[in-house]
Amino acid sequence: MNKTLTLIGKVLLSILIGLLSFLAVVFLLLWGIIYKDTHKKGYVGKKGSTFMETVKYFYIGLYWISAATYYLLFNKDI
Secondary structure (H helix, E strand, O other): OHHHHHHHHHHHHHHHHHHHHHHHHHHHHHHHHHHHHHHHHOOOOOOOOHHHHHHHHHHHHHHHHHHHHHHHHHOOOO
């Protein structure tokens, strides 16, 4: 029984680490796209921090993904 639980724990931990790595890469890509876009349009220093803008978009995206997952799994409204 202990070996089974250890194996399940290792699998879940590796999935969690993979998910966090994927989310970090997505965040950096989003930040790069927003940073490039603001420099191309000449908004540097006028519109605020691209990092904070990226954090907002990333948070909104994670919220919608988690809400959709919750709805699909439990078939309930939030």
